[in-house]
Amino acid sequence: MAEAPLTPEERAVRRVAVGELGDALRDLVDAAVRTEVDDAQLAAAAVAARELAGRLRARRRELHEIARVDDPETGERWYSPVYGPGSPVAPPLVASDTPDGTATGRVTVGKPHEGPPGLVHGGVVATLLDHVLARALRAAGRGGLTATLTVTYRRPVHLGVPLLLTAEMGETVGRRTTAHARLVAEDSPEVVLAEAEGLFVALRAEQAADVFSATGRSVGAWTTRS
C-alpha cells in the first residue's frame, strides 16, 4: 500500500494514538513474559493475539515503507526498537540531545529484556549505548551508520533500576566521527556500569540513495549535514 501523507496536524494526532497503542502493547509484552496462568489460558491468549493482529493488518506497510508518523529527514522513528513510542519491543529509552553533540537517555529495563536472571541482557546494554552514541552525532549534524562499536561491561546491570545514559561526540575526520557513552544507575551516578566507544561513518548522498532506495523516500538522517 502507498498511503497519502498526513498533514502536520494529522501526524501530531496520530503520533499520540500510536504511542498509546505502543504503551498498551508493552504492557501486554511484560504481562506475557511474566505470566504463570495455566496452559489453556495461554492458548486462549494466543487466539486473542492472532485476532488482534488480523485487525491491525487490514492496512499495512510493506517491509521497506516508512511509517506516516515518521520523519526520515530528521531520523525520528516512531517504531524504533530502542526509543519508539509505538514499538512493543522498545524498553523504551527516553532520549534527548543538544546541537553540540551530546545525548542523554533514561530507561528502566524490565523482564522482556532480561539476559542472565535478574540482569539486563548484554545486547540490550549495547543497543542502548549505540543509540545515545548515534543520537549525539546526529544532533550535531553528523548522522551516520555504526562502523565499530566497543562495549565494556564493568558491572552487572539489574532489571527494574532507573538507568541514565550519556554520550558525547569525539573527533571528526571527513565522514568519520567517534563518540563515547556511559551507563550508570541514576541513584549511583559515580559507578560506571558499562561504557562504549563508537565510530560512525556518514553515507555520501549517492550511497544513501542506494541504501534506502527501497523506501521510495528521501532519507537524510544518515548523511552529514553540509
Place this chain on the structure above:
Amino acid sequence: MAEAPLTPEERAVRRVAVGELGDALRDLVDAAVRTEVDDAQLAAAAVAARELAGRLRARRRELHEIARVDDPETGERWYSPVYGPGSPVAPPLVASDTPDGTATGRVTVGKPHEGPPGLVHGGVVATLLDHVLARALRAAGRGGLTATLTVTYRRPVHLGVPLLLTAEMGETVGRRTTAHARLVAEDSPEVVLAEAEGLFVALRAEQAADVFSATGRSVGAWTTRS
C-alpha cells in the same frame, strides 16, 4: 508468587504452549509496527491489548523470579529477548551449538527491529552476535558474562533476508575466554556483513550466588563447569 515446580512432562507441555503464545505475540508485534489502520482502530486495539494483559497477569512472576519453563543450570531461557520461543520481543534467533565451543544461529529480522529505514538496527546486530558468542562458550562449559564486545559493521544488514551467524571459542585464561563471531546473508556466505570479538568472564560460585541471589534459585550457567 512462588509456583510449585513442574514435572518434566508438565514442563514439556507448557513449553509448547509458551512457544505458541510467543509466536502469536510476535505476529501481533509485527502487525502493530506496520499498521496504517485509522486512529480509532489503533485506540480500539489498545483497549484489547490492555484487556489481554490483565488476563495474563492473573498469575505472574516477580521481576527476579525464573519462569517454570526455564532451566537456570543450562541457561536455556524460554523468554530470552534473543532466542526465546515465548518472547514477543525476540527476532527470534534459532541457535544451536557443539561441545567443542562453536555456535550457529539463523534468523530473518523483520520490521520490529528496524534501525535506519529497511536495515536491521545496529544494536540488534550486536545482540545477535553477543548471543552466539556466549552460546559457543557455554556449550564448551565456559559460561560467563560479557566483559567486552567489539562489533565491526562491514555492510548494511537488510530486513527480510535470511541471516546466518557463526561463532567459535578462542583462548581461555583462568576465568576469561575469548570468542569470535560473524554474520552473513545465507545466500552470500562469502560476504561478511558484521563480525564481533567478545571477552567473557565466568563468575566464581560465590559471585554467582550474590549476583543471582534475588532469584532464590541455583543458577549455574554463568559459571565455569569444573
